[in-house]
Amino acid sequence: MKFTLTRFGSEVVDIDPQTVVSFPRGIAPFDKCTQYKLFHEEGKPSVFWLQSLDEADILFSVTDPSLLNLNYDVTLSEEEQALLEAEPGEELLLAVILYKNEMGVQANSRAPIILNINKRLGLQKTLQEIELQVSIKGS
Numbered sequence: 001m002k003f004t005l006t007r008f009g010s011e012v013v014d015i016d017p018q019t020v021v022s023f024p025r026g027i028a029p030f031d032k033c034t035q036y037k038l039f040h041e042e043g044k045p046s047v048f049w050l051q052s053l054d055e056a057d058i059l060f061s062v063t064d065p066s067l068l069n070l071n072y073d074v075t076l077s078e079e080e081q082a083l084l085e086a087e088p089g090e091e092l093l094l095a096v097i098l099y100k101n102e103m104g105v106q107a108n109s110r111a112p113i114i115l116n117i118n119k120r121l122g123l124q125k126t127l128q129e130i131e132l133q134v135s136i137k138g139s
Contacts, residue, residue, distance in 0.1 A: 001014070021121065047098070063095060065109070085121055095115065097113065
């Protein structure tokens with residue numbers, strides 16, 4: 001399928017439907033956008049783009065929280081496990097959405113993205129309380 005990346009100079013790309021990640025609940029506040037494609041820039045595998053295929057103008061920058069020295073211990077409910085079709089022992093990936101504000105680039109640490117890459121399913125997990133372990137390393 002062809003898709004126009006409006007945030008990247010209207011570049012038209014081919015998207016294999018087998019690589020589309022479904023978010024049955026969407027990503028807040030874009031609950032109606034449920035189909036996404038995960039991209040990364042060649043040679044820069046630390047930041048990914050999660051492009052909505054439902055609305056071309058919706059694009060999230062995501063990264064592995066460990067690259068920001070953030071560590072999570074997340075427990076999924078039975079409903080969330082079912083939504084991700086997660087089997088016992090199956091590896092799930094966790095990512096955080098990045099955004100830019102007056103303080104620079106920040107991570108949405110309260111609502112990480114959880115991905116079952118094998119099943120191409122994802123969800124945004126809103127955490128009521130977070131206990132982040134932040135590591136600060138000097139030179």
